[in-house]
Amino acid sequence: MKSFLTTRIAGVLTLALSLIMVQSFAQSARTIADFDKGWKFHLGDVKNADKASANDKNWRNLSLPHDWSIEGTFSKDNPASPEGGALPGGIGWYRKTFTVPLSSQSKKVYIDFDGVYHHSDVWINGHHLGFRPNGYISFRYDLTPYLNFGGVNVVAVKVDNSQQPNSRWYSGSGIYRNVWLVTTSASAAIDHWGTYMTTPEVTDAAASVKIAVSVKHNLAKFKPYTVSTSIYDAANKLVSSGGTVPSNKQIIDSVTTFNSTLTVKNPHLWSVTSPYLYKVVNRVWINNVVVDEYTQKLGIRYFNFDADKGFSLNGKPMKILGVCDHHDLGSLGSAINTRALERQLEILKGMGVNGIRTSHNPPAPELLDLCDRMGFIVMDEAFDMWKAKKSKYDYHLYWDEWHKRDLEDQVKRDRNHPSVFIWSIGNEIVEQYSKTDTAGRTITRELAGIVRSLDTTRPITTANNDPTTTNQLISSGALDLIGYNYHNQDYAGFHERFPGKKFIATETTSALETRGYYDMPSDSVRRWPIAWDKPFTTGNPDNTVSAYDNVSAPWGSTHEETWKVMKKYPMLSGMFIWTGFDYLGEPTPYSWPSRSSYFGVIDLAGFPKDVYYLYKSEWTDKPVLHIFPHWNWTQGKTVDVWAYYNNADEVELYLNGKSIGVKKKTGDDLHVMWRLKFEPGTLKAISRRNGKVVLTKEIHTAGAPAKIELTADRKAIKADGRDLSFVTVRILDKAGNLVPNADNLVKFKIAGPGSMASVDNGDPVSHDPFKADWRKAFHGLALAIIQGKETAGTITLTATADGLAPATVVIKSK
Ligand code: GAL
Numbered sequence: 001m002k003s004f005l006t007t008r009i010a011g012v013l014t015l016a017l018s019l020i021m022v023q024s025f026a027q028s029a030r031t032i033a034d035f036d037k038g039w040k041f042h043l044g045d046v047k048n049a050d051k052a053s054a055n056d057k058n059w060r061n062l063s064l065p066h067d068w069s070i071e072g073t074f075s076k077d078n079p080a081s082p083e084g085g086a087l088p089g090g091i092g093w094y095r096k097t098f099t100v101p102l103s104s105q106s107k108k109v110y111i112d113f114d115g116v117y118h119h120s121d122v123w124i125n126g127h128h129l130g131f132r133p134n135g136y137i138s139f140r141y142d143l144t145p146y147l148n149f150g151g152v153n154v155v156a157v158k159v160d161n162s163q164q165p166n167s168r169w170y171s172g173s174g175i176y177r178n179v180w181l182v183t184t185s186a187s188a189a190i191d192h193w194g195t196y197m198t199t200p201e202v203t204d205a206a207a208s209v210k211i212a213v214s215v216k217h218n219l220a221k222f223k224p225y226t227v228s229t230s231i232y233d234a235a236n237k238l239v240s241s242g243g244t245v246p247s248n249k250q251i252i253d254s255v256t257t258f259n260s261t262l263t264v265k266n267p268h269l270w271s272v273t274s275p276y277l278y279k280v281v282n283r284v285w286i287n288n289v290v291v292d293e294y295t296q297k298l299g300i301r302y303f304n305f306d307a308d309k310g311f312s313l314n315g316k317p318m319k320i321l322g323v324c325d326h327h328d329l330g331s332l333g334s335a336i337n338t339r340a341l342e343r344q345l346e347i348l349k350g351m352g353v354n355g356i357r358t359s360h361n362p363p364a365p366e367l368l369d370l371c372d373r374m375g376f377i378v379m380d381e382a383f384d385m386w387k388a389k390k391s392k393y394d395y396h397l398y399w400d401e402w403h404k405r406d407l408e409d410q411v412k413r414d415r416n417h418p419s420v421f422i423w424s425i426g427n428e429i430v431e432q433y434s435k436t437d438t439a440g441r442t443i444t445r446e447l448a449g450i451v452r453s454l455d456t457t458r459p460i461t462t463a464n465n466d467p468t469t470t471n472q473l474i475s476s477g478a479l480d481l482i483g484y485n486y487h488n489q490d491y492a493g494f495h496e497r498f499p500g501k502k503f504i505a506t507e508t509t510s511a512l513e514t515r516g517y518y519d520m521p522s523d524s525v526r527r528w529p530i531a532w533d534k535p536f537t538t539g540n541p542d543n544t545v546s547a548y549d550n551v552s553a554p555w556g557s558t559h560e561e562t563w564k565v566m567k568k569y570p571m572l573s574g575m576f577i578w579t580g581f582d583y584l585g586e587p588t589p590y591s592w593p594s595r596s597s598y599f600g601v602i603d604l605a606g607f608p609k610d611v612y613y614l615y616k617s618e619w620t621d622k623p624v625l626h627i628f629p630h631w632n633w634t635q636g637k638t639v640d641v642w643a644y645y646n647n648a649d650e651v652e653l654y655l656n657g658k659s660i661g662v663k664k665k666t667g668d669d670l671h672v673m674w675r676l677k678f679e680p681g682t683l684k685a686i687s688r689r690n691g692k693v694v695l696t697k698e699i700h701t702a703g704a705p706a707k708i709e710l711t712a713d714r715k716a717i718k719a720d721g722r723d724l725s726f727v728t729v730r731i732l733d734k735a736g737n738l739v740p741n742a743d744n745l746v747k748f749k750i751a752g753p754g755s756m757a758s759v760d761n762g763d764p765v766s767h768d769p770f771k772a773d774w775r776k777a778f779h780g781l782a783l784a785i786i787q788g789k790e791t792a793g794t795i796t797l798t799a800t801a802d803g804l805a806p807a808t809v810v811i812k813s814k
Helices: 002-021 023-029 102-106 338-351 365-374 395-414 439-454 559-568 611-619
Strands: 031-034 039-043 060-062 090-100 107-113 120-124 127-132 139-142 151-161 179-185 188-202 206-217 225-232 238-243 254-265 278-286 289-298 303-306 310-313 320-325 355-358 377-381 420-427 460-464 482-485 503-509 572-578 625-628 638-645 650-655 658-663 672-677 682-689 692-700 707-712 724-732 745-751 754-760 774-776 781-788 793-800 807-813
Touching: 023 289, 102 107, 107 120, 107 188, 127 139, 179 188, 179 289, 188 278, 188 289, 188 395, 206 225, 206 278, 225 254, 238 254, 289 365, 320 377, 338 365, 338 611, 338 724, 355 365, 355 572, 365 377, 395 420, 395 439, 420 439, 420 503, 439 460, 460 503, 503 559, 559 572, 559 611, 611 625, 611 638, 625 682, 625 692, 638 650, 638 682, 650 672, 658 672, 707 793, 707 807, 724 793, 745 754, 745 781, 754 774, 774 781, 781 793, 781 807
Parallel strands: 310 572, 320 355, 320 572, 355 377, 377 420, 420 460, 460 482, 482 503, 503 572
Antiparallel strands: 031 179, 039 060, 039 090, 090 151, 107 139, 107 179, 120 127, 120 151, 188 206, 206 254, 225 238, 225 278, 278 289, 303 310, 625 638, 638 672, 650 658, 650 682, 682 692, 707 724, 724 781, 745 774, 745 793, 754 781, 793 807
């Protein structure tokens, strides 16, 4: 023991000294280069395109990330079907020619793909590196043995999304996530996803941070090396450091794991309201020189799921108020864009959401970075199916060969994110029902075992649409949380069914709303298709549904029904609404001409539906008074007016100055309602607390469309060729009221260093292209997404429409 301590202290002292000496070396230790630019793309299969000498001169030039499906044309005949978004799949080839300096000869060079949808084959200089079927997994290839150092190299990628259907939602096609070129020392470097950080003891006084660092070493002539760890606070002040004893083994091409435990005094804890992040720098040293340096974020927090008390974070009880989302970014398709994701999360934060379920697959790494930074609790999901299929060409075909590797890679990649709290190993897995064989139990135990071999700090669950005791996944005994998809009517009896177990509502609701559209009285709840007076197969010609919260899937509920019960029982640790945003594909219960979902609290363009304000009124302290519908009806029509409100005892409604009455929520009410006869004019609502006015809201009957209004979510963006400004287009009457049924065709012109990334309006039935410089308004709104270039300057967006006064907005790109 003594000698170990002495060596350890000596090691740390040497490290401290050498830190000063070798600062300049640290820079060159590892490079992680953005490898997104300068690719060539060809849609369709090409013979011999894997060969280095293939002629790609006439191929299209583009930068990644790229999704070719979103550039295609909607058609009911596309094999993905409306369920998959009704856009084309197919085969695509990508090639990139690049040089590697001679100086890299002594290094290891890797290519890292964050995600390729799907069935990718990768070649370097004609050498096949591998095949990866899973479209959501991140993977790496070692290029070193095949590179021309000091010369030209060609990487070729074949992406095959031709076998369809293979997904129950829109997948997108292509290298739709980022690609990186990573160069490390060949002698010793931290392995791919080679760190594992946990915080086993956290008190106000101190947190212990356990860090395991796996070093890959290939020392032709052995030299002892050490690993050091430094933890910095958010102000970049060193708060803890440690080192390990020098390795004394000679192993060629092997991995050794170094474990250390550091202490952070008076830790700032990570939470959803204060997502404090430390920085951890691990360094590998040989002869006092840093040969590798690897930086990650660290969040210090502790949490618990309790069978009776539900979830707590850092000792404080709270509910997980989450949403499920698919990975598409609306009109941008599935091509990852950090700002687009950040905007989604900002909109969700505004409604009080604190949790995200990555349904039903591993997310882009950027999502987890954002959730770490913005404070979201993530349920990180692996699969939508196991061995038994959901669609003909889905991942079940690759299950046997790939599931272990894919799950391991997901856990290794994501386990250091403070935002990740739950592992879900599957959604609505068919093997739940495998009553006569053991597949359900066996696979559950195997998968849970894989996760636990890599991370024991987070509970494991499955999202079950059959949350019963005969469910094979649950009865395997291998799960930590019993995941309920829907079945809100069974929540109260959870412990009668599962005594002593812990609950999570992995998926809830599936209610339908279309932003801006109202077509039925709001006082009855309908489950389609059974109780719907307009059967979905024939009625509702424009395929939109009521924006009152009263229509849901037969297996789901209205928003209010689930939230009422969730709120009532502390043992219910949280929920994930299906879904936060509308997504491409799965227009259930509709089919063509619909091509995107109706389940979102927010539409595809990112415009909140009315029910957004229900959650905002319940899930935040921000004052809310939201009244709807619009006030443009035919004279004498009976209209139900709803209000969502909070921070007040009552709301009074006035029509043209005359009181329609004071309403108060009683019992577990979540809204109030007035039924009145329409007459044009002004509808005004006033919320009051103790007789004092809290908020006032007015809706005016709008006149004819007269002008366009443009509002940019950000008027200053980065000139990095990626950043976006989301411009909301509103069609107003003379007096400035939104015209609720306006569908004017708006044309856009851009001057300056910007381009149109895409346009949208949230209409689930529109077949107009997203890549265009025009869009019709849908219920008065449209969206233009402006992307900056790499040159700074002033971008001016002008919008015109026949008969309307035009509008411009100016965005600075710097
Ligand atoms: C669930 C399923 C989701 C989605 C949803 C629609 O059963 O897990 O992926 O299909 O239904 O209501």
